[in-house]
Amino acid sequence: MRFVTHIECTRCGHAHDPTRVATVCGTCGQMLAVRYDLGQVAAHVRRDQLSARVPGMYRFRELLPLLPDEEPVTLGEGGTPLLPLPRLAAHFGLRHLWAKDEGQNPTGTFKARGLSMAITRARSLGTRGVMIPSAGNAGGAAAVYAARAGLRAAVVVPRETPAAAVAEALIAGARVFTIEGSIATAGQVVSGSAAALGWFDLSTLKEPYRLEGKKTIGLELAEQLEWTTPDLLIYPTGGGTGLLGIAKAYEELRAMGWLQRPLPRFVAVQAEGCAPVVRAWLEKAATTTPWEHPVTSAAGLRVPAPFAGRQILEVLRATSGGAIAVSEAAIADAQRLLARLEGVWVAPEAAAAVSALGVLKDRRDLSSDLRIVLIVTGTGIKYVPPALPSPLALPRSDDAAVATICRALRE
Numbered sequence: 506m507r508f509v510t511h512i513e514c515t516r517c518g519h520a521h522d523p524t525r526v527a528t529v530c531g532t533c534g535q536m537l538a539v540r541y542d543l544g545q546v547a548a549h550v551r552r553d554q555l556s557a558r559v560p561g562m563y564r565f566r567e568l569l570p571l572l573p574d575e576e577p578v579t580l581g582e583g584g585t586p587l588l589p590l591p592r593l594a595a596h597f598g599l600r601h602l603w604a605k606d607e608g609q610n611p612t613g614t615f616k617a618r619g620l621s622m623a624i625t626r627a628r629s630l631g632t633r634g635v636m637i638p639s640a641g642n643a644g645g646a647a648a649v650y651a652a653r654a655g656l657r658a659a660v661v662v663p664r665e666t667p668a669a670a671v672a673e674a675l676i677a678g679a680r681v682f683t684i685e686g687s688i689a690t691a692g693q694v695v696s697g698s699a700a701a702l703g704w705f706d707l708s709t710l711k712e713p714y715r716l717e718g719k720k721t722i723g724l725e726l727a728e729q730l731e732w733t734t735p736d737l738l739i740y741p742t743g744g745g746t747g748l749l750g751i752a753k754a755y756e757e758l759r760a761m762g763w764l765q766r767p768l769p770r771f772v773a774v775q776a777e778g779c780a781p782v783v784r785a786w787l788e789k790a791a792t793t794t795p796w797e798h799p800v801t802s803a804a805g806l807r808v809p810a811p812f813a814g815r816q817i818l819e820v821l822r823a824t825s826g827g828a829i830a831v832s833e834a835a836i837a838d839a840q841r842l843l844a845r846l847e848g849v850w851v852a853p854e855a856a857a858a859v860s861a862l863g864v865l866k867d868r869r870d871l872s873s874d875l876r877i878v879l880i881v882t883g884t885g886i887k888y889v890p891p892a893l894p895s896p897l898a899l900p901r902s903d904d905a906a907v908a909t910i911c912r913a914l915r916e
């Protein structure tokens with residue numbers, strides 16, 4: 506890998522061999538990150554050359570762990586729009602509000618980016634199969650990219666995982682197992698089985714490659730905002746790969762001289778029924794402690810013990826950000842509000858980020874000139890539809906049907 510220098514522990518700094526399968530730090534057990542010779546990257550490519558490349562996350566290939574000329578395992582992920590949200594902005598008294606619409610990725614969520622990258626590495630490292638504990642979307646994405654790469658895949662999900670994500674994994678030929686408990690329980694059995702079978706364990710942040718894929722959200726954001734940063738970045742946080750990936754992107758771009766502005770304030774949003782990051786933030790703790798009975802309809806936020814809790818809190822502190830918990834009712838309201846005002850039907854996780862705007866407004870923490878980006882992590886189509894009014898059934902005769910429609914629309 507041309508510009509990769511090593512794989513480094515984010516806690517103790519120990520350097521690991523980038524040409525071997527990396528998991529967690531062999532010295533202290535913490536999360537690893539891929540490091541690049543950023544001066545060499547900056548000398549090799551100029552930022553204004555990027556727009557001439559094929560759209561999508563691999564236009565940033567010098568900042569990704571790819572072998573020279575390696576064709577990634579891809580379904581066309583990345584290159585998602587940064588949608589201005591003028592009507593939602595006006596609702597909250599704001600003037601500059603955008604959604605990075607990750608629902609437009611293959612698989613309908615930003616998990617596609619991480620799994621495209623990780624499965625590319627798994628294939629080139631010659632792994633036998635990949636295994637992943639998931640709240641749903643990561644499992645679905647792992648399965649489809651494994652199918653694309655011709656690798657075997659196994660997915661372990663909690664029993665109440667959204668049906669579309671399970672179907673996505675099954676139709677792509679993965680072996681799917683359900684378990685009583687949360688993604689934490691699933692993680693334990695994956696760890697044991699992957700070790701026994703010699704398969705690659707793709708658990709969140711227990712390998713450094715998914716993070717590199719997620720990092721491309723931040724690279725794209727920088728490019729889309731013309732090499733500036735927003736003031737506030739609101740992120741629905743489960744295991745935290747997106748949050749850490751975006752922060753890593755900004756740091757690398759700053760080190761390369763492509764971006765001068767400081768990092769945005771990162772705000773982590775969680776559901777009240779599973780908020781280990783928010784609790785640790787309010788207690789000013791250095792790391793998270795496991796949440797006892799995680800419950801939320803936002804499956805991707807049902808992560809009671811994020812492996813990188815310490816690193817997530819470090820980003821929140823370093824950027825003078827914050828952490829907010831929102832209720833299930835607020836998530837449901839925000840989902841309808843965004844769809845009605847802007848036409849974007851998002852996953853409950855992403856709706857949590859929208860509802861955080863209401864919390865910030867109530868706290869008088871929103872000034873109208875702030876530039877705010879919401880990371881809209883997935884599409885609502887993958888979830889059981891929310892409770893909505895039934896469509897109006899029309900009578901059989903055409904005339905009566907026309908009359909019914911006219912009456913309804915004139916009301």
Ligand SMILES: *Cc1c(COP(=O)(O)O)cnc(C)c1O
Nearest residue numbers: 642743744745746805854882883
């Ligand atoms: C996984 C997921 C999240 C949380 O992402 P992390 O990287 O675990 O923080 C948020 N939204 C959706 C739709 C997800 O699938």
